[in-house]
Amino acid sequence: MAQLTEPASAAPRQPAGLWRRRVASFGHAVRGVAAALRSEVHLRFHAAATVVVIGLGFHYGITRLEWALVALAVAGVWTAELVNTAIEALTDLASPAYHPLAGKAKDVAAGAVLLAALGALVVGVLVFGPHLLPEQ
Numbered sequence: 001m002a003q004l005t006e007p008a009s010a011a012p013r014q015p016a017g018l019w020r021r022r023v024a025s026f027g028h029a030v031r032g033v034a035a036a037l038r039s040e041v042h043l044r045f046h047a048a049a050t051v052v053v054i055g056l057g058f059h060y061g062i063t064r065l066e067w068a069l070v071a072l073a074v075a076g077v078w079t080a081e082l083v084n085t086a087i088e089a090l091t092d093l094a095s096p097a098y099h100p101l102a103g104k105a106k107d108v109a110a111g112a113v114l115l116a117a118l119g120a121l122v123v124g125v126l127v128f129g130p131h132l133l134p135e136q
């Protein structure tokens with residue numbers, strides 16, 4: 001039977017359409033972060049910690065390089081936590097019953113969060129330690 005409409009893939013790519021898709025993708029990403037924030041207590045803790053760290057950064061007037069390190073550390077923890085949340089959801093979908101591989105997937109994802117958090121702790125201690133505990 002003849003097709004009445006062209007398949008979507010055959011439509012010419014207009015710049016306006018590309019922009020619409022980019023904006024839609026951005027919306028999906030924001031929706032993902034919001035959903036994770038609603039369901040994950042850890043992420044709400046990270047959100048509070050991020051606000052505190054930014055406040056400390058302004059309070060102590062840290063340097064541009066220190067801001068860069070803090071930004072990387074904060075983004076690293078958020079990224080690891082969001083990926084962990086996605087892997088947990090996919091694992092629960094694929095294997096609601098107990099399975100050693102499901103456990104391994106969740107443990108490895110949690111390990112990524114742990115490593116990112118340890119890295120952020122090191123950055124936090126090195127950047128803010130001298131301000132919070134000045135030498136006598």
Ligand SMILES: Nc1ncnc2c1ncn2[C@@H]1O[C@H](COP(=O)(O)OP(=O)(O)OP(=O)(O)O)[C@@H](O)[C@H]1O
Pocket residue numbers: 042088095096097098099100102103104106107110
């Ligand atoms: N389907 C499963 N099969 C085997 N082991 C599992 C399974 N689901 C969870 N586990 C084990 O239980 C641990 C905790 O899993 P759970 O889904 O409760 O994560 P969580 O502790 O709630 O994580 P978070 O607190 O980050 O949300 C996993 O790291 C894994 O070792």
